[in-house]
Amino acid sequence: MPYLTRVKVSVLSALLLIGGPLLAVSPKFQDAIKARIENGYAIVLLSNGSKAIAPLADLKADDRAFLTQLSIDSPLAHGNSKVIVAKEVVVAKATIAASTVVGPVETVQLIPPNVPRDQIGGTCMLYARVHWMDIAGYYVNDVDIYKIINNADAERPFDTPGYYAKMDNMVMQFHPSLHRWTPKTDAFEWTRQELRKGRPVLGSFPREIWQDLPPGFVGKHPWNGGSVGHQIVINGFTWNSVTHEGTFHIVNSWRELPEFDLKTEAARGAMDVEYSMSPKGEPKESVAQTRVTKVTLLKVVGTMNLYQIDTNNGAERVAAADEATARAMVESSDAN
Numbered sequence: 001m002p003y004l005t006r007v008k009v010s011v012l013s014a015l016l017l018i019g020g021p022l023l024a025v026s027p028k029f030q031d032a033i034k035a036r037i038e039n040g041y042a043i044v045l046l047s048n049g050s051k052a053i054a055p056l057a058d059l060k061a062d063d064r065a066f067l068t069q070l071s072i073d074s075p076l077a078h079g080n081s082k083v084i085v086a087k088e089v090v091v092a093k094a095t096i097a098a099s100t101v102v103g104p105v106e107t108v109q110l111i112p113p114n115v116p117r118d119q120i121g122g123t124c125m126l127y128a129r130v131h132w133m134d135i136a137g138y139y140v141n142d143v144d145i146y147k148i149i150n151n152a153d154a155e156r157p158f159d160t161p162g163y164y165a166k167m168d169n170m171v172m173q174f175h176p177s178l179h180r181w182t183p184k185t186d187a188f189e190w191t192r193q194e195l196r197k198g199r200p201v202l203g204s205f206p207r208e209i210w211q212d213l214p215p216g217f218v219g220k221h222p223w224n225g226g227s228v229g230h231q232i233v234i235n236g237f238t239w240n241s242v243t244h245e246g247t248f249h250i251v252n253s254w255r256e257l258p259e260f261d262l263k264t265e266a267a268r269g270a271m272d273v274e275y276s277m278s279p280k281g282e283p284k285e286s287v288a289q290t291r292v293t294k295v296t297l298l299k300v301v302g303t304m305n306l307y308q309i310d311t312n313n314g315a316e317r318v319a320a321a322d323e324a325t326a327r328a329m330v331e332s333s334d335a336n
Helices: 003-017 061-073 124-136 142-149 163-172 187-196 323-331
Strands: 032-038 041-046 051-055 096-102 105-110 178-180 201-205 230-240 245-254 257-263 272-277 292-301 304-311 314-320
Touching (some): 124 272, 187 272, 304 323, 314 323
Antiparallel strands (some): 032 041, 096 105, 230 245, 292 304, 304 314
């Protein structure tokens, strides 16, 4: 009698000699010659050399009893193979469409949003954030946008309680890496530096700049956005290092004017910048936390004091009610 057949017969015979009723073993397990029970599974070696695996909880009572006894009488040893889970490699989204230097003129242009949006009423703050995230690789669906808009006054949503919190939640649900501008650097130079890294910048026009827009748009849109005026995204620039002239490329949320170039001369004093956003998948930067080393009172301005704050990252001037507040403002400015 062949060896494998003898083993199979001997195992079944042993089970019969245990006593009790005959086990009704399923056909797929009747050729089993070895078994191992671990982590809630039965791993079985069949007489033809193949293996089977089955959750114990899914087995019939007779199959489970048979395989359990088989694992004791003829245990299946562990193999030498190992399962290695490779670490997922996340590739940062490519956001730079063009980056050139011709003579003294540098040009950097990021990709546009995949979906150009036309704001509803005064919702420029919301739609600018959607464009900003879109460029960086984070996509918000229409349902989530309308959930925010439908629960706010569309013409003056910034006056609706909870509107700002909902916009922040819309952004932060993706856990993006944000970088806040601080007065430690010139706002426009900081913006150019962030764009060179492929990071779109969230900005705003705190006052009307109709005279600086392309002709034909004067008075077509009310000036919305509460204290920020009108929210936009900056996704490109040109800069002449000799003449110190250039432009910023603006992503807008008006159907009639989705994008335009604004001269740096017109933007100075008329455009504020707030945050940049790293492309999805970009490794986090290691940045030294700002620490104040010296605070100097420069002068009193009304009810506020103007301080010069020296830090490990440079010096800046801050208007605050007292020294402690000025110090806290600077040391907290690195928070995203």
